[in-house]
Amino acid sequence: MQWRNQLIKILVILVALSILYYLTGVILTLLIPNLPKSIASTVSQLEPDIKTGIGVIIVAIGGYLVIRLIQQLLSMTLLAKLERGLANIIKFSLDVVFYTILVLAILTALHVNLTGVVVGGAVGGIVIGLAVQTVAQNLLSGVLVTSSRTLSPGDAVSLISWIWGSPIIGEVKKVSLLFTEVLTINGNLVKIPNSAFLGNTVFYKLERTEGGLVYPLQVTVNADVEGVKVMERVKDILKDYLKDENQLPNIVFSSKNGGTNVFTVIINLNNVNNLNDLINIVNKAFDQAYWQIKNGK
Secondary structure: OHHHHHHHHHHHHHHHHHHHHHHHHHHHHHHHHHOOHHHHHHHHHHHHHHHHHHHHHHHHHHHHHHHHHHHHHHHHOOHHHOOHHHHHHHHHHHHHHHHHHHHHHHHHHOOOOHHHHHHHHHHHHHHHHHHHHHHHHHHHHHHHHHHHOOOOOOOEEEEEEOOOOOOEEEEEEEEOOOEEEEEEOOOOEEEEEHHHHOOOEEEEEOEEEOOEEEEEEEEEEEOOOOHHHHHHHHHHHHHHHOOOOOOOOEEEEEEEEOOEEEEEEEEEEOOHHHHHHHHHHHHHHHHHHHHHHHOOO
16 A cells, blocks of 8 residues: 555656646747747857756756655565664665656656766766775674674674784674674773674674573693593692682693693683683693603602
């Protein structure tokens, strides 16, 4: 019903403006012979320009009214079913298309040769496209991140990318169309361009359990001491360091890689801001255990 009503309105506007343009031409043609000769001569010479001006006004007004009706129709139907961020981007893109068509229609009514305009527009489009490429990529990524709810404020995350090297670990504070804000465990508020999430970043949420958050930490130790002994000694040391904690880290002997032993430490924490302190304690425990065994203690 909405589609039909809006289409009827658009059709009525187009027909009414076409009739108006025709009538103005007829009136102008009938009016000229009845004017004084001096005025009639001038008006007769300007008749094509007058008709062109009237045509431009009618095209501009009619085009604007039609665009408004189409915008209302899209807002009530298609855009109303989409996420707000995605709907705003689609609406903006369609507005650019609609008003570009309107400008071209006005230029046509002015009898402007559009061949040069198209060539110039193509060159300008390339320049503008290169200029807005990053912004468009950020917007697209922002739409994907927000609409899929991949990241939400309050999520504890670890972001790994070749772009910035060391992982960014912290709590998501805000996800917008251009940037995602993360409060890191070092206390810095980092604004990450959403374009970094498309093919450049591996990100995962810290798993939430009944005991809080879970963070896997890999620790590498020289293999000139027995790995099992290191693991058992670290467990004893952590009991002293973390005696006030409800749950001690779980340690797994992950692999032996050449001259190193690799351990995975599953750290349990209530708040992601405590992660730095816990990583420091675990690393100290491994260092202490290694040298104790190395020195035969």
